[in-house]
Amino acid sequence: MCVRESIRDTSTTRFSTTANFSRFNFSGVNLNFFSYGPRRFNRPDGVPRSRHYARRMAEKTGDRPGQRYGHVCLAYDDPVAFETAARDFLAEGAAAGERIWYIAPEAPRGWDFRPELIRLGDHYPEGSVIDPEQGLEAYAAATRRALADGYSGLRVAAEATPLVRTPAQLDAFARYEHLVDRYMRTHPFSALCAFDRTELGAAVDELACLHPESDAPFRLFAPPPALGDAGLAGDLDEATRGLFARALDRAELRPAAGDLVIDGEELAFIDHNSLLDLDEYARRHGVTAVLRTRLWSPGHLADLLELTALRVEGGR
Amino acid sequence: MRTGAAAGHPGYFHAAVEYDSDDDLLEVTVPFLLDGVANGEPSIVAFGERTAGLVRAALPAGSGVEFLAGGDMYARPSAAIRAYRKLLERHVAAGAGQIRIIGEMPVSAFGNTWDWWARYESAINHAYDDFPLWSMCAYDSRITPGEVLADVARTHPRYAVGGGRHVDSPGYVEPRLYLSENRPPVPDPLQDGPPTVSLTGPTPAEARRAVHAADRGRLPAAHVDDLVVAVSETVTNASRYGRPPVHLRVWAGDDRIVVTVTDAGPGPKNPFAGLLPTTEAATGGRGLWITHQACDHVAAWTGVEGWTIRLVAGNPVIPRD
Numbered sequence: 001m002c003v004r005e006s007i008r009d010t011s012t013t014r015f016s017t018t019a020n021f022s023r024f025n026f027s028g029v030n031l032n033f034f035s036y037g038p039r040r041f042n043r044p045d046g047v048p049r050s051r052h053y054a055r056r057m058a059e060k061t062g063d064r065p066g067q068r069y070g071h072v073c074l075a076y077d078d079p080v081a082f083e084t085a086a087r088d089f090l091a092e093g094a095a096a097g098e099r100i101w102y103i104a105p106e107a108p109r110g111w112d113f114r115p116e117l118i119r120l121g122d123h124y125p126e127g128s129v130i131d132p133e134q135g136l137e138a139y140a141a142a143t144r145r146a147l148a149d150g151y152s153g154l155r156v157a158a159e160a161t162p163l164v165r166t167p168a169q170l171d172a173f174a175r176y177e178h179l180v181d182r183y184m185r186t187h188p189f190s191a192l193c194a195f196d197r198t199e200l201g202a203a204v205d206e207l208a209c210l211h212p213e214s215d216a217p218f219r220l221f222a223p224p225p226a227l228g229d230a231g232l233a234g235d236l237d238e239a240t241r242g243l244f245a246r247a248l249d250r251a252e253l254r255p256a257a258g259d260l261v262i263d264g265e266e267l268a269f270i271d272h273n274s275l276l277d278l279d280e281y282a283r284r285h286g287v288t289a290v291l292r293t294r295l296w297s298p299g300h301l302a303d304l305l306e307l308t309a310l311r312v313e314g315g316r
Numbered sequence: 317m318r319t320g321a322a323a324g325h326p327g328y329f330h331a332a333v334e335y336d337s338d339d340d341l342l343e344v345t346v347p348f349l350l351d352g353v354a355n356g357e358p359s360i361v362a363f364g365e366r367t368a369g370l371v372r373a374a375l376p377a378g379s380g381v382e383f384l385a386g387g388d389m390y391a392r393p394s395a396a397i398r399a400y401r402k403l404l405e406r407h408v409a410a411g412a413g414q415i416r417i418i419g420e421m422p423v424s425a426f427g428n429t430w431d432w433w434a435r436y437e438s439a440i441n442h443a444y445d446d447f448p449l450w451s452m453c454a455y456d457s458r459i460t461p462g463e464v465l466a467d468v469a470r471t472h473p474r475y476a477v478g479g480g481r482h483v484d485s486p487g488y489v490e491p492r493l494y495l496s497e498n499r500p501p502v503p504d505p506l507q508d509g510p511p512t513v514s515l516t517g518p519t520p521a522e523a524r525r526a527v528h529a530a531d532r533g534r535l536p537a538a539h540v541d542d543l544v545v546a547v548s549e550t551v552t553n554a555s556r557y558g559r560p561p562v563h564l565r566v567w568a569g570d571d572r573i574v575v576t577v578t579d580a581g582p583g584p585k586n587p588f589a590g591l592l593p594t595t596e597a598a599t600g601g602r603g604l605w606i607t608h609q610a611c612d613h614v615a616a617w618t619g620v621e622g623w624t625i626r627l628v629a630g631n632p633v634i635p636r637d
Contacts, residue, residue, distance in 0.1 A: 237520050238552045272606055296538035297545045
């Protein structure tokens with residue numbers, strides 16, 4: 001009976017669907033990131049998977065451990081949530097000697113540090129469709145300038161809702177998000193991209209799922225190059241099938257060499273249709289995809305489905 | 317070109333052998349296999365250790381008969397169908413005019429999990445019918461329960477009776493009819509108690525979390541992962557093809573997790589659903605087939621709440637009193 005009660009308690013906790021902006025302390029280093037209770041699964045030993053992953057990434061890449069990915073998507077319902085998240089995100093950058101940009105209609109109030117206030121139209125082609133390559137180059141140039149000016153990097157919090165109001169804007173911006181994500185893995189640039197969920201509705205997931213840190217059901221992102229050509233985290237099932245297909249299309253994944261390696265260390269679940277879609281994606285692009293995961297079921301499913309363009313490694 | 321009793325028979329020639337002595341078994345088995353070899357037909361035995369030993373000893377050295385590990389072949393019905401179909405495809409591709417197989421299920425299949433093996437015995441009349449297969453399913457009447465033998469009679473079109481002769485099984489029922497019968501499984505004792513987790517109208521993601529929440533860490537991670545796949549597929553199907561409300565109930569035991577998913581609809585129309593992969597896109601058939609591959613026992617039935625499918629990961633065998 002006790003066990004039942006405790007399981008009930010656990011389930012109640014894990015069924016919470018409220019996204020919290022949480023502060024964690026890993027190995028004595030402050031880490032800010034969004035915690036999405038039900039969307040971040042813990043390992044059987046109770047240690048958050050993300051904690052293992054942060055350590056593994058740091059081991060493999062020598063990254064600054066305080067910076068997990070540095071690319072966060074905030075889909076907010078209340079503008080106050082953006083201002084609060086931006087403050088925490090940018091405060092870390094200020095402490096680390098980075099140039100910090102706050103891209104929003106108005107200056108923030110009550111902060112104990114002053115970011116540079118940038119108007120959306122000063123940096124983005126507001127009102128038109130972004131060119132992904134040009135958008136990337138604009139931030140690459142700004143990052144180079146920040147370094148030339150003596151900063152350790154560039155950190156941006158941007159309220160970007162006006163840039164994705166039409167389907168064409170959203171599609172181009174999603175493609176741009178993945179390019180920027182890839183750039184961030186190897187350059188001292190980080191960003192918090194905020195979108196108003198009350199205005200964009202479910203479309204916000206199309207952007208959020210291309211950020212390594214977001215409350216999208218799954219995330220397709222650029223991992224540190226040593227870990228693979230793409231990272232896949234979260235839950236992929238029937239509900240995300242269309243979203244996954246669009247994300248794959250927009251990310252335009254290409255192998256650095258040989259097989260297309262997908263790091264699924266943080267994958268919580270992938271259903272058979274999503275595996276079939278991944279297999280088909282690889283075949284269409286003339287590559288063999290390799291999905292690396294700690295889950296057992298994807299390997300079992302790949303065997304059952306006799307996939308030929310997707311190989312699953314893992315189950316441990 | 318087919319030989320022996322199956323000569324001229326199109327498709328699958330499916331027979332049962334009910335024996336009550338080792339001599340009886342050998343009297344049917346040995347000529348069946350040796351005639352097959354003599355006619356250049358792949359001749360295969362899928363028996364357990366004891367009976368395989370008997371047959372081996374009765375065959376001449378270098379007989380050409382192939383032995384499979386029967387216990388491995390009969391772990392899960394849908395997996396057995398998949399494995400046998402692959403084996404048959406290989407032999408046909410290599411030019412076999414007929415394939416002969418004699419198999420025997422382990423005694424452990426005759427308890428509370430017999431229901432899905434009975435469905436297997438019925439379904440294979442259809443599942444292997446596109447192959448020139450002559451197979452015999454051996455049942456030792458000394459150790460096989462009467463209710464199992466009754467299902468054997470209903471799922472096999474004929475009996476092999478020695479001397480190369482066959483007699484029709486008067487109780488045989490066409491698989492579509494047999495598989496459409498409502499067959500509630502033996503209740504698992506865990507189901508007598510309140511569920512560890514109970515949800516109404518869960519999303520597949522919530523259902524997956526419910527299984528993880530109920531898991532006490534006593535099953536290997538691979539089994540839990542596979543159960544999570546099965547539950548996710550089942551709840552997806554219930555939501556897409558069933559009728560609300562959908563109820564998910566999970567019971568965690570010492571050596572198994574039992575899950576039921578109930579919806580108010582009538583269940584799948586295809587009587588082979590789960591046992592055979594389907595090419596019909598809009599039926600959830602592939603998900604149900606994966607579910608049957610991923611669990612250690614699956615049963616489905618219609619009751620007062622609607623259609624229920626029960627999944628077991630871990631040890632599904634309930635000890636007899």
